Amino acid sequence: MKKVFTRPKSLTGKPFHYCPGCTHGIVHRLIAEVMDELDIREKTIGVAPVGCAVFAYEYFNCDMQEAAHGRAPAVATGIKRVHPDKIVFTYQGDGDLASIGPAEIVHAAARGEKISTIFINNAIYGMTGGQMAPTSLIGQVTTTSPYGRQVDQAGYPIRMSEMLATLDGAVYIERVSVHDIRHIARAKRAIKKSFELQIAGKGFSLVEVLSTCPTNWGMSPLESLDWLKDNMIPYYPLGVKKEAE
């Protein structure tokens, strides 16, 4: 019998610890499929964040470094400067990249650091139990915004992709979503493009992936997919934000 679906070689096979319905697993698989298709597993070094994906080093079947909270782009910079011929990626959540780590991501992008960043935006802190993130939507209820995010108290959600797209060093910035099959396919194309640009030595690229957190949103997995589509996409419009000539 012909095998038509199997685990990518770029995943170790260790079962994910993620909650039921969480989309981290989907994005991990997309990255691993891209690594397989581009045949770069043996030359890829990944950088894991602090957050729900803190154990990413146990799942990606390549050399990995675990970074301090928000510092993955700096760690990746150190790796890439030592091994310019290797493929280096960071995998970061919204607390990591957009709250504690904007300096590192902005300057990695400004320097045109030849790395790929996969940015998971699920509008909440997952690992620590559902606190307000810099990307939490206005009115969104979290443990630290129990009355809903108030603009006069907590300000506005940050659109990181649009911010980073203003930087000359960024060659490719796209926001994608994984709430249905069509968008998952689109997300994979974006991730692949980011790695291809790095292989070609072009510069910094980032793919922002709108994702769900059923546990901390207090919804079923299916309700979460709808909530992402109906609430996150209007504030975080999908599409290519920057593509250098």
Place this chain on the structure above:
Amino acid sequence: MAKVLMKGNEAIAEAAIQAGCHYFFGYPITPQNELPAYMAKRLPEIGGCFLQAESEIAAINMVYGASGAGARVMTSSSSPGISLKMEGISYIAGSELPCLIVNIVRGGPGLGGIQPAQSDYFQATKGGGHGDYRMVVLAPSTIQEAVDLVMDGFDIADKYRNPVMLLADGILGQMMEPVEFKKREAIDLAEKTWATTGHKGDRPRNIINSLFINAKELEDHVNKIYRKYEQIEKSQVRVETYNCEGADLIIAAYGSTARIAKSAIEMADKAGIRVGLIRPITLWPFPRDSFKKWAERDHVKSFLTVEMSKGQMVEDVSLSIEGKKPNYFFGRTGGVVPTPEEILGEIKKVMGGTRG
């Protein structure tokens, strides 16, 4: 090789390059700016990488990444900047990564000042960052010694897979002295088989990490690190003793302060007071045995610890001499440098029994 006249900061940079350090990540701060400037000029000439990071925090995390990738790498800063690096230093120690961190110490706390000080002793030797860890702390008192210790420091870092700090005050960073970059015999260091260089299946995956979510696993990991520290304490202690034989009083001082103390000791000699000096070169591991040995001598009546701080190393001196003799303290801080006359005055007070 002939001696050359060099500023401390530049000599430290050149020593690092000659020790095979081709990667430097740093952020501007006075009084160490000549060091990164030297690196920015020299490293591209030899195919290395100088990168001015967006912050001290980013710089130390670049060091983490580069060290984890197998490179000999360093950063430098001064006191407030070192505080910012402390998170990263804890991760580097926890992940067992080698690197050299240079601290050209200035006065504190807070933004403090830009004049020389020794008030980062606690931070360097007692942790600074969070968790159970140690850094090897090397304290030169001349630029020549700084050059030699930089070269040794990289080897110690690699041998034990642990961060090493060169703790030098602003005097050493800023002054000029003749130095010789000695040709050294390469020591036998293990290959960095643990580095993330790409996983081809010819070895297990390499993971650089300090996270152990299981308490017992973390305890085992920390115990493993501490077994290294025991080895370091046994084999890496460095200390200079000067004029101690027959001395009534022994001064404990390190770095620039030890040089000033030597001038005071010569002045005391002329006044007929016999004073010795114990100068720790490694602040961690601390030369406890040396202090204990001299404290047990009958001719040694008391100790006087002199620092450019409000009294930090003085605690380690007291712990080392185990109450066998009194240990007095004299310090200037905030960037004020003690004079030999002031130290002589303290010596006379101690000897005359007028120090409380």
